[in-house]
Amino acid sequence: MASASTCEAWAATPRSSSSTGDGWRGAGNKGDFTDLSSIPTIAVERVEILLDGASALYGSDAVGGVVNVILRERLEGGELRVRGGVGDGGSPREGLLGGAVGKTWSSGSLLGGFELYRREALVSDERDFAATSDLRVWGGTDRRDTFSFPGNILRADPATGASTPYWAIPGGQPGVGLDPASFAPGAVNRFNQNQGVDLLPSQRRSSAYLAWHQELGQELQLSGDLRHSFRSVKVTSGPLISTLSVSRNNPFFVSPSGATSHQIQYAFAELPNPEIRATTESLSGTVGLEAPLFGDWRASGYGAFAQEIIEGRTTGSLHSLILAEALGNRPDSPATEYSPARDGYFNPFAGQAANAPATLAAIGSGFSRTRFRSRVASVNAQADGSLFDLPGGEVKAALGAQVRRETFRRSGSTYVATVAPQAIDGLQTERTVAAVYAEVRAPLIGDANRRPGVARLELSAALRGERYSDFGDTLNPRVGLQWTPIEGLLVRSTYGESYRAPALQELAESRSNGPVRLASGADRILSLALQGGNPDLGPETATTLTAGVDWTPAAMPGLKLSATWFSTKFKDRIDRPAFTNRTAALTDPRLSPFVRRISPASNAADLAYITALLAEPFTSTDQGVFAPTEYGAVVDMRYVNTAGLKVSGLDLQASYAWAAFGGKMSVGASGSRLLDYEQAITPAAEYVEMLGQPNFPAKTRARATLDWSRGGLSLGLGGAYMSGFRDLLGHSIADQTTLDAQARWTTVGGGLWEGLAVSLNIRNLFDQRPPFYDNPTGFGFDPATADVVGRFVSIQLTRSW
Incomplete structure (x- = not known):
């Protein structure tokens, strides 16, 4: 279903009433989505999907729709599941163990469930189509990097002044006894940057679920649930690369041209690839009470709380200060545990594994730690029942109110360029949201007043108003119409407006600069990526239309046909255009407002500009150290409000069941055809169709x-x-x-x-x-x-x- 990709709110509840899912919000390092993997699958009863914008029903997060996870409420007895699986060639392997047990009695029930899951990593080396970046074997381009092992010595291009690889360090030699004749001019080493990279991370997960329901006398009903999950992930990233500045201070220095220093493009193949480990712990729960009011009206209220803590650690990063010592570019610092006189200098001229383990361990000793904590707490009250009778049936309504408190906190430390670990800029931010909402369902025509061509006609309408402590007020309507011209045929349509305020971290995330290599034709250009939050972000809005037909003909029992057209128009959509489409950041003209091409080797202003950016305290060197003259672009990958996005398409479904071969045979078909996926990045830009392009949805x-x-x-x-x-x-x-x-x-x-x-x-x-x-x-x-x-x-x- 195509429109599911636009869903931005999730709800999970053990009851199918009006829960807005607050007990499940707050996941992710931005605290802005629900982690469905934290729910034991054995506890899930069913999943419902609302295609259109549903802010009027579920709150401002539901810009593109809602996936509503209905959890089991009652179980008498128990269930145990064991699953094992393996991919082609024996990898990845996974296993699952889950169980649920429940007890019901005349006035209540208790249900508990758990799930344990493990999956091994899938490494690029285990798939031939990902094992190498030399894509010529498939009819493509040699994408191997010139940051290589052995390395490449740079020289200034006579035409442009830019530094380019010119002398390849010979392979198969220990890096001693070389002379100028050892280097062939114009030769370039290339390196497979895919080696050892995880296509899928290894993952372990445990989750538990507890739900209860108890009648208090004949009038009151108390219910609640409690959920906990813990997940750990490990992923191996690409090899470390850097441009090494080497001079005669390095005991292994040799020059092919008689120069006193050189720049070398280098890949640290002697070091293990950096590893990223992360753990996610989530805890959430709700407690609710239902009571009768008058007539068939009932009141319900519940409190919800959710907390998620994400801790991440990256190890094996490049420590630029120790690297400078190891190359002889700075004096031995007694404040570091590394000493080149004791542990040995780093030899960048080796064509085989030749450096001392202690030297390598010190260079790759960089690390960073982060900790994110998000919390959402809410109090909710609702009343629903019948208002009055129409000829077509009873008009029913629901009224409710909610107060929600969101908090987000970040902390951490880094050790990549200092003598001791340093704390990163912390972040603590919060907001309060108050909401009121109403929904009405009116059967205009029903069994009592049906007429030819109108067997049933039902109108529904909802309205939700919210007040943000940081973004003011918003009012979001939703209207739906269902028409049954004849029995078995349903025609439906909806109109909805939605609103999403920026996530707390999108507003307040600290600035960071880091090197990244981006494609420009057949070349990869070293660029400086600017990332971080944007305190000037505004909310994004969306308008959604749907129209559909469901047909279950009485003459063909077992046949079901359905067709749905949908159209969603986002305005001021919150995005990071240059980050989302970074493979085309330097080539897509739509992204030019976020790209500044520079030539620091030949332009003094560009050199001053990039030098100032590299000197900023939030510029990271853990992925490599590069000379200012090597950069060819600065790319702004921070959050912005883009002009908009228009998505439309058609969903089709068909199924038929009949008796066959002594049993039951059924066929089913479903398809989704996206008609438009038009994006305008800036207010001055035209909308451009993105369907059928890499990194975007398939048609x-x-x-x-x-x-x-x-x-x-x-x-x-x-x-x-x-x-x-x-x-x-x-x-x-x-x-x-x-x-x-x-x-x-x-x-x-x-x-x-x-x-x-x-x-x-x-x-x-x-x-x-x-x-x-x-x-x-x-x-x-x-x-x-x-x-x-x-x-x-x-x-x-x-x-x-």
Whole structure:
């Protein structure tokens, strides 16, 4: 379903009433989304999706729609699940253990569930289409880096003055005894920057869920739930690179041209790739009370609290101060644990592993730590019931109010350029949101007053007003109409307006500058990326229209057809355009307002500009140290309010079931066709169609299924299709079709095996690789659409009692 990609609010509740999901907000290092992986899947009863903007019902976060997760409320007995799976070639492997147990009595119920999950990392070396950045074997370009091992010595280009690789350091030698004749002019070493990189991180997760319900007499009902999850992730990133400044102070120095110093583009292949480890702990809960008022009106109130703590640690980063000591560019500092006289100088002229372990460990000893804590607490009250009767039926209404408090805190430390770890700029911010809302459902025509061509007609309307302590007031309506001209045919439409205030971190995130290599044609240009929050951000809004038809013809029992057209127009959308589309940041003319091309080697003003930026205290060197003259661009990747985004499309669904081969056969098909995905980055820019381009949604997605069941046996096949696209040079990227298979056997009758079910699932049965894309990043696929796992086989055992 295409429009699901625009959903920005999630709700999860053990009851299908009017919960706005506040107990689930506050996830992520911006505290602005819900982490669905924190919910034990065994506790999920069903998932509902609202396609249109739903701010009037669910609050200002629901700009593009809502995914509503309905959790189990009651269970008598228990259930246990065990699942194991493995990808093609034995990786990645995953395992899951989950269980739930419940008890019901005449006035209440208690349910508890847990889930343990583990998945191994998938390394680029384990997939041939990702193992190398030399894409010529697939018909693409050699994307290997000139920051290499052995390194490349730079010289000033006679035409431009820019530093470019000119002498390759010879391989297979220990870096001693070299002379000028050892270096071949015009030769360039290249390095596979994909080696050792995790395509998917390793992950461990535990989650638990507890829900209860108790009637207090015949009038009051008390209910609540408590959820906890903990997840740890480890990912290995790309090798460290840097431009090394080497002079005669380095005992291994040799010059191919007789110069007293050189710049060397270098990849630290002797060091392990940096690792990023993160843990996420979330705790949330709700307590609610329901009571009758008058007539059929009932009142309900609940309090909700959610907290999430994310701690991250990056190790193996480059320590620029120690590197300078190891190269002989600065005196030995007694404040550091490294001493070149004792541990040895770093030799950048080696063509094989030759540096001392102590030297390498000190150079790669940089690290950073971060800690994010987000909290959301709310108090909610609602009343719902009938207002009056119309000829078509009762008019029902719901009224409610809410007060919500959001807080976000960040802290951390870094050790990449100082003699001791230093605290990073902390962040603590908060806001209060008060809301009132009303919803009315009016059956204008029903069984009592139906007429030819109008069997039923129902109007619904909702209105929500919110007051932000930092953004003032907003009022968001939603109107829906459902018309049944004849039995079995439903025509529906909705109109909604939505609003999203910037997340707290989007406003107050600290500034940071860092080097990044961006594609420009066949070249990769060293650029300085400016990142951080924007205190001048305003809210984004959206207007959504949907129209659809559902048909279940009485003449063909088992047939269901559905079609939905949707259109959402975002205004002042909060985004980071140059970051989101960074593979084209230097080539896409729409992004030119965020890019400043510079030539510091030949332009004094550009040199002063980039030198000042590099001297700022929030400029990071943990990914490499580079001379000012090497930079070719400065790219602003900070948050901005873009002009807008227009998304429209068509969703189609069909299913049919009938008796066949002594059992039940069913077929189903669903498809989504995006008609528009037009983006305007700045108010002065025109809207540009982005469909069918890398890093953006595919135009067409479709899926078809064929299932058969008899007694306790069920078999199924599913096929998925995704349309291809064209890259920025107009090269075609192929469509992709994959096939899935499933078999399930459930015991029937009593006995020892009662309640046992075994299922076999095979995803991507024929191991279709992602369509090739000559990606400037060096990975030969589009990460926005590719499935890098390939064939994946899993077996699950379920035991219920």
